[in-house]
Amino acid sequence: MSIDLSSINKKEYAVIMKDIVKRFPKVLANDHVNFLVKKGEVHSIIGENGAGKSTLMNQLYGLYTPTSGDIYIFGEKKVFKGPGDAIKAGIGMVHQHFMLVDTLTVAENIVLGSEPKRGMTFDLKKARKEVKELSEKYGLFVDVDAKIEDIPVGMQQRVEILKTIYRGAEILILDEPTAVLTPQETKELFEIINKLREDGKTIIFISHKLHEVMEISDNITVMRLGKVTGHVAAKDTNARELANMMVGREVVLRVEKSEKEPGDTIVEVEDLWIKDNRGLDAVRGVSFKIRKGEVLGVAGVAGNGQTELVEALTGLRKIENGKYLYKGEEVSKKTVRELRERNIGHIPEDRFKYAMVKEFPNYYNMILGKHYKEPFAKNGFLNHDVIYKNADILVKRFDVRPPDRTIPTGNLSGGNQQKVVIAREVSFNPEFIVIAQPTRGLDVGAIEYVHKEILNLREKDVAVLLVSMELEEVLSLSDRIIVMYEGEIMGEVKPDEVTIEEIGLMMAGHKLEDIKLEEKLSHGGDSN
Amino acid sequence: FKVIMVTDVGGLGDKSFNDGAWAGVLRARDKYGIDVQVIQSKEQSDYVDNLSNAAKEADVVIAVGFMMSNALFDVAPQYPATKFIGIDIAPPEGGNVPKNIQLYLFKEQESAFFVGYLAAAMTKTGKVGFIGGIAIPPVERFRYGYVAGVKAYNDIYGENVEVIVGYTDSFTDAAKGKSMALAQFDQGADIIFAAAGACGNGVIDAAKEKSLKVYGLDANADLAKIVDAYYEKGEGYFAIGVDSDQDYMAPGYVLASALKRVDNASYYGVRDAYRNRFKGGLEVLGAQEDGVGLSPMKYTKGMVPSRILAEVEYLNYAIKTGMLVVPDNENDLNNFTTDIEFPF
Amino acid sequence: MKNKISKNAMSILVPVVSVIIALFIAAIVILLIGKNPISAYWVMLKGAFGDKAAWAANISKMMSLVLTGLAVGFGFKAGIFNIGAEGQMMMGAITATFVGINLGNVSPVFAIPITMLAGILGGAFWASIAGYLKAATGAHEVITTIMLNWIAVYLTNYFVVGPLAVGQGVPKSPEIAQSAQLPPLMTVQANTLPSGIIISIVMAFLVYILLEKTTTGYEVKAVGYNLYAAEAGAISLKKNIVLTMAISGALAGLAGALEVMAIHHRIFADFSGGKGFDGISIALIGQNNPIGIIFAAFLISSLRTGSNAMQFARVPDDIVTIIQGIIIFFVAADRIVRTWILKFSSPKGGESK
Amino acid sequence: MNVFEAIIASLTSPVFYKLMLMSATPLIFAALGGVFSEVTGVTNIALEGIMKLGAFTAVVFTFYTGNPWIGLAGALIAGVLFSWLHAYVSIRWSADQIVSATALILIATGLTAFLMEPIFGHSGQTDFVAKIPKVKFEAIQNVPFIGEIFDEMSIFVYLAFIAVALSWFLIYKTPLGLRMRAVGENPKAADTLGVNVFGIRYFGVLMSGLLAAFGGAYLSIGELGQFQENMPSGKGFIALAAMILGNWNPVGAMWAALLFGASDALNIQLQSILDIPPEMKALLNLLPFLVTIIVVSGFVGKTRPPAADGIPYEKE
């Protein structure tokens, strides 16, 4: 599938990528890709994990050099030696994994590489001023003097966008910008995108969330296995059709959970207090119960104590105060190992950091946490036969690809890494499991899979604490939902008895009873 | 006729006993036209290997340095046809020296005695310093002799010159030697004897720096100017060298050197072997045997009153004739007194 | 990808080629000072392997190098940089000597293991200080082990001129009991082939088993690769850091004990001769693999033994330090070497990747 | 005099401060070198080797030209060239930085020992050469206590503190410094903004060579006028510790070096003041090392290296 450049008006296009081939030592990541973006449009790219979206964009941004193929920016042919060239050509990119320097301030991050100077010194004052002005102009609120490590992801996202605007980007690439945002933040982002579009900027948007793509795009390009498999205008399609185009089969976008009566209470948390890394109270007097076969969802904007809660419940963080009862036993002072001994499982939110040892082969990652116990070990010696067999079974049962127990887990794609982690935790037969952000960055196919596994756990009478920023996910999987704001619980609701607005209000810090009260007042006799 | 000298880990260039021993070997070469070679040891466990290899090739093997004792006594019996010379090496614990080994030890205390006396006589502050490397026996013998020399001066003149003692715990860290010398100068010492290998270079440097300041001279000032300045100001700082004649290292600032004629030992040993007069056994070289002594003080003679020079000369005579025995251990040092009276 | 050289072949080829390059560069240097490199190397070869005595000297050196290499390599596996093998080796020697001279009249069956254990515990204790400080306060092990090295040096000096001093001459401790001395495998004139080498090699295999077959090894590696995941995987970081340091120190301490028991029979100042620091090079050349470390230790001991002999060809032995440096340099720059190997082995020349 | 009085006597003497500065100066230079390299993300445990080569080259150049300033220049060039080897393999070839630095230490040790014979005709230590002259500032000279401290002080001591100030300024107040810190924390982020990651890292490592060589030159032509085989005697490693203790910050590294210098000075002075047996005096030499350990674990706690320190940056 080649395009004839003479037949189109090059001037109309902000970006033309023609016949792009990008070959990595082991994969053909882009296979003769043609990709055209009109000036001033929002153009989305969708596709499964590993389809080659990021790779394509990295070439547009000068990070990778195409193996072959040409790039035209505003009709002019360009060869980028590095991001510097791309920046000069008016391209800005917000990467899938944030490219921020944690220890520098917001202003420093934004001006890095094109710093304002006074004499030979770096003019921080001017940098702060310019950033402030820009942030006001586009409504991208940031705290210019805060260090990146101290600000929430939503603000980090805005910093990333400001970085591109600061350099005068005309073409903005946003690679999965919403993966870590709350619905509210996503909404704000879309407002910003619309503002930028009105400003005449061209935007390339990558996302796995099809309803977002539907909402924001003018045009959509679908990629599969390194190739472009389709172009559609957003107005001519729907989410289901897009999903099918991406995956090449029917996908269930929303799982249905069974009707089920939960069992006895197994986890009971009362007035829990936990501190964050800086020593501030991150969780403040939280209480809840979870019963067997029940999924308790935790919703909330990231950074409101969920991470600390998860770490505390799994023994990774000290509980300052309060009760943590598990099967009637006080376990708040127990170590990770002691909790694991009691069949408490954990699927951490940061896969790379907490869930696996990248360098270990799959068979080792599949025993991490019970590696010292029978049948995997005896008298301090590992039982490799059992370990291999265990891995073979899990690889098969959880459909890990490629199906090879010896591959270092770090060499798998994100979705398959998550499968390894889930396989491990499920195989440990937990009675209580803490699951955090289980589908972050995964494509629709993989998400479907993970959701099914979580419901399977529920079927098996496991108590599940599910922390997720995906409201959809929490709503569809949980039996009950608690919403956290600044370390406190704003309220507890059942998914089918709550509206998105109500949850949104709670996430913004309104207590459930206040919301109910207000509703009663405003609607008067309407409801009852 | 081939001679191979094996150094200890200090190696050549220590401007101390390895260099001294090699100088003696070279003297023998020039005199007798023999073939000589040096092998340097990198670590303690090389000694056996190097001595053995040398023994296979040479008629005479010289082991330099007390560190090599064990290796020498292990190797020598295996090569009865080769003659071994052990410099600064004491006999094994039992006391029996294998027949093919000639050992040389030194009465370091005697040479240190001279410089101790000299320092006590020359100090303007009533305090003198001693800087040792690691407190090994030869270093300690230097200290005993030095302190005894000061005591002798105090006894004779009813003075109370004090000795400040410090250890760098290294034979190589010149920077530390310098710092320690500056500290001792600060404590009131004006003359310091360094028995600390290459650390001593730092001590000499410190003395020079302090003196330059007092004299108001620059670093390249010639000797005559230094001597004049010393007399004019009536004070100055000195280092005292060790082992070989180190006076040249900073002319006018090194008062004297306590010589340990390692060169004589290696020369005697090679000469005897060459002339088939090799006896084996232990020989302790003192002032009497020209094994230790005072440097000629080529640069500083003009700064020392002739009476003091004469007294030192007399003490030398006293030691050589056995009138005076310099202590070589802590106990004797504590009990040391002298009733020497100068005949002039 | 036409000329595929297997990963295993490559991991052997790289050090071998590095050695060749280093010898080549050193040959040029030798030529520059007007000596004949071929005869110099020939003497060196003979010096390292030429006769039984050469082998004995060579293996004597190798004995503790294997252990210090293992000590450093084990630390690296756990993500800990133990620069302190030197000090741990000295402490091991001190404790082994302490026990060895105070044993009285017991049978070697007890004396040997007890003395050896004393050395192991001495080294382990010394390293554990750094491990404990890291675990408890976060003190960087590079700082603490460097400082502990110096302290060990000064303590050794103190013991041999102070409380343990014996006899005149060399400042030294008394000889350890006859029963605690490891009998040599073979005596060639003054050189002995120490039986300690067997212990070293066995230790290498034990470390291999520890790393590959036990839960301890699993945990140590997990912590080394990713301490966050390890912690979430029910592995106690603090316990592991202390344990890793202790094992690393135990290996170095054993090196000290073997030097005492098999070779010197006592301690004296400066007896370790930098073997602890050599452990770093050896671990690196052996790529932290216990079996690789055996060969790396043998390489270094051969170079050292050979270099002593090379002086008879009137080539300064310092050239060997340079050679060792160049070898390690190319081990570091293994990618350069790989590229060269690929170029060289590919018929067309070039075109890798 | 009891120990307490001895310590007071020592601390109230100007010589204590002089010795502290002398002992700290080479450490400051080398530790700054370490900071430069590691701030950009390349570890450099080769400081000891670079100092050694710097000390040696300084003497060699002074020996041939008679001018110690040319000696200093020679040392700096040698330091930069030598550290380039580390930079080249670490940056261009993603070499393991600890391995490469270990190699440099060995090469420096071998090379200096090897070259001494052909150049000076003997090994072990070089001949004496001219030193960089000491400086005097009349203004300081006349202040009572302070004047004595800075009496006859090597210009290197002043330069060390100027270097601290300049380094701090460069790293924290200039665009280049911002880029250095960014590259050391997150090279990829810097790269995506068009910052030349490799170039900055080269700069950091070469600066570390320059500064460590400065420290080496101080030891040889700054104080002694001679090179000795053992020359830095482990000071490069202690500087490494000072860099870590100073939390990879020029000013912090300076304080750490001064702390070490102070405990070293105290050891030396106490030996001169206290009347204790020789082996106890020898034991006092432990002091600086003990103090460092105690400070590291007691007071400072965790220090944090640049996030990308020691990790090679690879583009694709």
Ligand SMILES: Nc1ncnc2c1ncn2[C@@H]1O[C@H](COP(=O)(O)OP(=O)(O)OP(=O)(O)O)[C@@H](O)[C@H]1O
């Ligand atoms: N640096 C690289 N080296 C080698 N292979 C790579 C590299 N980056 C990507 N690939 C390969 O290219 C393929 C495409 O990856 P890419 O990151 O572009 O996918 P993607 O479409 O962005 O996926 P996702 O939705 O997960 O972000 C991957 O499957 C991988 O095999």
Ligand SMILES: Nc1ncnc2c1ncn2[C@@H]1O[C@H](COP(=O)(O)OP(=O)(O)OP(=O)(O)O)[C@@H](O)[C@H]1O
């Ligand atoms: N820098 C790299 N070098 C070599 N291979 C890489 C690199 N980055 C990624 N890969 C390869 O790319 C494949 C997929 O990686 P990638 O992270 O792009 O997955 P993905 O399919 O995009 O999944 P996800 O969206 O969950 O991250 C893996 O097999 C991995 O080996």
Ligand SMILES: [Mg+2]
């Ligand atoms: Mg990806």
Ligand SMILES: [Mg+2]
């Ligand atoms: Mg992607």
